[in-house]
Amino acid sequence: MDFTISDEMKMVTEAVGRFVRxxxxxxxxxxxxxxxxxxxxxxxxxxxxxxLGFYALNMSEAAGGGGLGVLDMCxxxxxxxxxxxxxxxxxxxxxxxxxDALTGDLRERYLYPTVRGDKICAMAITEPGAGSDAAAxxxxxxxxxxxxxxNGTKHFISDGDIADYTIVMAVTDxxxxxxxxxxxxxxxxxxxxxxxxxxxxxxxxxxxxxxELTFDEVRVPKLQVLGEVGQGFRxxxxxxxxxxxxxxxxxxxxxASRVLDMMRDHAATRQQFGQPIGDFQMVQQMIADSAMxxxxxxxxxxxxxxxxxxxxxxxxxxxxxxxxxxxxxxRVADRxxxxxxxxxxxxxxxxxxxxxxxxxxxxxxxxxxxxxxxIARSIIKRGLTx
Numbered sequence: 001m002d003f004t005i006s007d008e009m010k011m012v013t014e015a016v017g018r019f020v021r022x023x024x025x026x027x028x029x030x031x032x033x034x035x036x037x038x039x040x041x042x043x044x045x046x047x048x049x050x051x052l053g054f055y056a057l058n059m060s061e062a063a064g065g066g067g068l069g070v071l072d073m074c075x076x077x078x079x080x081x082x083x084x085x086x087x088x089x090x091x092x093x094x095x096x097x098x099x100d101a102l103t104g105d106l107r108e109r110y111l112y113p114t115v116r117g118d119k120i121c122a123m124a125i126t127e128p129g130a131g132s133d134a135a136a137x138x139x140x141x142x143x144x145x146x147x148x149x150x151n152g153t154k155h156f157i158s159d160g161d162i163a164d165y166t167i168v169m170a171v172t173d174x175x176x177x178x179x180x181x182x183x184x185x186x187x188x189x190x191x192x193x194x195x196x197x198x199x200x201x202x203x204x205x206x207x208x209x210x211x212e213l214t215f216d217e218v219r220v221p222k223l224q225v226l227g228e229v230g231q232g233f234r235x236x237x238x239x240x241x242x243x244x245x246x247x248x249x250x251x252x253x254x255x256a257s258r259v260l261d262m263m264r265d266h267a268a269t270r271q272q273f274g275q276p277i278g279d280f281q282m283v284q285q286m287i288a289d290s291a292m293x294x295x296x297x298x299x300x301x302x303x304x305x306x307x308x309x310x311x312x313x314x315x316x317x318x319x320x321x322x323x324x325x326x327x328x329x330x331r332v333a334d335r336x337x338x339x340x341x342x343x344x345x346x347x348x349x350x351x352x353x354x355x356x357x358x359x360x361x362x363x364x365x366x367x368x369x370x371x372x373x374x375i376a377r378s379i380i381k382r383g384l385t386x
Contacts, residue, residue: 003302009072016054017079023048024083024091031207032353037090045091046117056093056115058246060100063107064115070242071305077246078298081254084357086207088251093117094159096167098184098239101227110165110186122163124154124213125236131363132370134169135178135233139215141170141185148172148185148225150193150218156364160211161199164189168215169232176230184232186224193218204356241318242308244365249301252325252361255354256294256332262351263287263339277339286335293328300324316378317386319371326361327368333358 005013023045031037049055058073059065068076080088088094099111099121113119130136139152150170160166165188173181187194193216199209227235267278267287277283300321307314333355337344344351362368378384 005075009075012072013075013079015052016076017082019049019052019054020079020083024087027087028084028350028353031084031086032347035206037086037207042090049091050117054092055117056095058097058242059095059115063100063111065095069305070245070308071302073242074246074250074301074305077250078254078257078301081251082258084207084353085205085251089159089208094121096121096123096239097242098167098226098235101235106186106223113164119164120159120162122157122159122166122211124157124160124166124168126156126364127152127154132366134236135182137169137171137182139168139170140174141172141183141220143172143222144219146222147219148183148222150185150187150215150220153197153212153214155212156200157211157213159208160213161196161209166213167226169236172230172232178233180230182233183229184226184235185220186226187215187218187220191218191220202360204353204358204360240365241315242305244318244322245301245305245308248361248365249297249304249321249325252329252358253294253298253301255358256290256297256329259332259336259351259354260287260290260294262349263290263336266340283339286339290332290335293332297321297325297328316375316384319366319374322365323362323368323371323375326358329358329361330355 027037027041027045046055053066055066056064057066057068057076059067061067080092093115095114099114102111110119110121114121125134125137127137127139129138137152139150139154141148141150143149148170150168152170154160154168157166165186168185168187170183170185171177171181172183175181195214195216197212197214199211202210226232264278264287267283268276270277272280278287300317304314304317304321307317333351336351337355340349340351343349346352366374375384
């Protein structure tokens with residue numbers, strides 16, 4: 001297996017990493033303290049990211065994006081992961097790859113403006129009674145002439161409070177459900193009957209909203225279906241692997257690497273009992289364990305991303321990456337706070353924010369417990385071998 005990274009991708013990842021460290025990270029404190037990104041600074045950095053070609057890198061060139069494959073995108077996401085999700089979303093774009101399946105007028109109305117950064121899109125799957133079990137959603141749609149009529153509730157919807165439109169997953173055939181009975185709809189913000197009922201306050205991930213959305217007889221034109229009627233669950237699952245690898249796997253590697261750098265520098269300079277704390281074996285163990293776990297996770301991410309690019313279906317490996325990366329980041333963040341001691345527990349360092357932000361990665365996009373169950377089923381029932 002060739003592990004060589006092209007010179008072009010080396011330049012891209014180095015440039016993105018430098019941009020994140022020098023331009024984006026300085027906004028983290030004010031974003032965390034106020035819950036908002038300063039508008040003028042955001043506009044300037046977003047424009048600069050677009051001028052440098054860093055916006056919507058995951059989207060095809062035909063759509064106006066960077067055209068990166070899953071592996072190359074994971075290399076970029078590792079650099080993006082060194083800052084907060086709120087800043088990544090606003091400055092580099094949160095554009096869902098499934099939008100590339102749109103055709104005709106829908107590309108002009110939704111795809112191109114989103115890739116340009118003129119529109120914000122949200123994804124509404126999770127409901128009060130359906131989290132990791134996405135097929136259990138209750139939001140439903142019935143056909144009425146030339147429109148679908150949606151009713152139901154979604155919650156924990158990132159950017160749901162400000163999105164110009166939302167990709168909504170709804171049941172269109174209660175008997176078939178995930179096997180041909182779930183459809184994706186494009187719902188405009190100003191559609192009658194659609195409401196943002198509240199924004200839910202979170203333990204972490206400040207700087208962007210997590211909204212509860214309600215749909216009360218919301219009429220959506222038949223043409224505003226993403227993909228085919230009844231195939232929404234399949235479309236979602238076909239795209240979720242790459243999203244999990246990048247947004248969770250690679251970003252966890254990037255953030256954990258940032259914490260490791262902080263641990264290393266502090267261990268070399270912090271003196272206790274007349275010597276650097278890096279001379280103490282217990283501190284060395286925490287640093288060594290963190291380095292090994294980051295390396296192992298990085299290899300898992302890149303190997304699985306490579307398989308996706310080859311047209312394979314490594315869904316079990318994606319689940320493994322999701323669990324490994326989310327739990328690894330939590331352990332590394334915890335060790336970072338431990339090495340910094342009381343100072344690590346303060347808000348003067350980003351460690352306590354990273355610690356809080358990391359916690360939810362073990363929950364969203366399927367809990368660790370659910371993914372472990374899926375992995376075990378594949379090994380026991382399908383004879384999965386690695």
